[in-house]
Amino acid sequence: MKYTQYFKKSKIENGPPHLNQDQHSRYFNIVALEYHIDQMNKLGFRSSVIFTHLEKQKNSIMRITKELEPEELLMELIELSK
Secondary structure (H helix, E strand, O other), X not given: OHHHHHHHHHHHHHOOOOOOHHHHHHHHHHHHHHHHXXXXXXXXXXXXXXXXXXXXXXXXXXXXXXXXXXXXXXXXXXXXXX
């Protein structure tokens, strides 16, 4: 949950970012995906179906974030909102 943790820390330090609708959706999709993955891992289910599902979720995060570091991603979200 590296993006979620960074977004949380940044929000506490700097207030909420000013994002347009598209970047706001992207921001919350990342948070939702990370939360979903975290919860599924905590449940500890071990099956090929769940493994496949988690891999799809992880691939979605990689696609949405472009594999940027959290700091770079937040700056991109803000820049694209201008």
